Amino acid sequence: KVAEVALLQIGWERQGAADLKPQIATSRLATNNPTLTTVTLEKPFCMFDSSLRPNKSYAIYLYAMKESASAVSSLVINSSKPVDSTFQQTRGGQLGPYKAASFNVPNCASPPKLADVGDINKVSDVLKQYLFRVGDDGTCLYDPNFLGICNPPLAPDTTYRFKYLLLDTTEGIVKDQTLWSDPIQTRRVKLPSKIDTWPGRRSGDMIVITSILSVLMFLLLAGFLASVSSTRRMSQTIQQSEPKPQLSSE
Template sequence: TLPPTQNIAFGFLRAGWTNTYQKWPQIANPKLATNNPTLTTIALEKPFCVFDDSLSPGSSYVVYLYAMADSASTVSSAVTDNSSKPLNTTFQDTNGGQLGPYRAALFNVPNCVSPPLLADVVNVKKVSDVLKQYLFRVGDDVTCLYDPNFPGACNPPLAEDTTYRFKYLLVDLVAGVVKDQTLWSDPMKTRRVKQTSTIDTWPGRRSGGMIVITSILSTLIFLLVVGFLASIFFFVMASGETSTETTHASQTTQQAVPRSQDSSEGVNQ
């Protein structure tokens, strides 16, 4: 019997936190993984209580995760050979899943008897570990493709705006054969980059084109204002120079008049 807190967690898990009781991979519940899918990743729920061997303590089983582009399902979706051994196809071998399924990851069988505690999800120090136990993010490794000595399965970023399917396999490491497997998942599509014309901007939800036009008009208005101020400045300067010349001419005339009168008086005398 599970402790009360684990019973609550597991009951909530069954009630809606995860749907992996169905025999195919499920996309992560939004309560556990926000912003999912992204441009290059898709978070899946691990197969809790899907495989009976998960109840066997110390078993030699592990879970293999295979991924493929949805368009490749019409070519081949086989993940085992004729002797029930799992295929070792890689991301490079299948052109990123476009030519068939590739092995994206392997991990331990989730513990169905003792799942993570629900109370730990709200604990900042433990939430990361809890999510790692519940979820697996496909496309989360950005370095494995460029490391020739990378061990294990390579899980590189997925292609944007592309539909994928996923499958879990229960593999016996000792015998090297597949013990059980799920069905292929429903199609799951990565997001695509938004075009500039569709980006909402603040304020007024202006498009990229409107922003460019607004910038150009603002520049033109600025230049007009600068030109207007410059014309006023030159007008004032020109007016000042004209006023000075007029005043000087007036004073010269006033000084010349008395001299003419003095000359007239001298003649009369």
């Protein structure tokens, strides 16, 4: 199943990036996606093939923004340079797109061995080559020594859009880019009254009642054991206090 999905993805993306957009990872490759604060996307595997040239160095930039962004500016300035807006500068994507990540162009000519997905020791490395998790860095915002591109957690119950951009790092210019992704919403925080309290999907009131009954049962059991112990001690005391019959001497 995984191999089929990946192969279909590669064939689909070979068409080029002009009319394509980032896709949320299939549940076969990424379970529990999105989460409260992350979204796992498929990397642009073979998406920019037609724009790559020999003897050039390239990188992929990933941009993110909230769907409600007050300003959706172009990702290219001065006709060639990429925008370098950060998470902080855009208030987490509220004011416009920010650069969330930078990574190497996936190697379309020599992809990871899909057979390795079945190997528990290799599956993590294979998935990292196919997927990228937006919102996966919980420390960069608070680390004064962090100098890289910050990819901090996303906001819960918030809709985002994403875009890939191909940068020619030899000349520092943009060579290609995708469309913005479809809206992708992170999960919302569940209210305590709606949390699945397995077993039996009990309500909060039922949990409280069950807890009280459990405590009462414990107290009754403790009282019963204490009563039995007291009765035994009283019996032993009575037996010890009874006068023993005198033996007559001949």
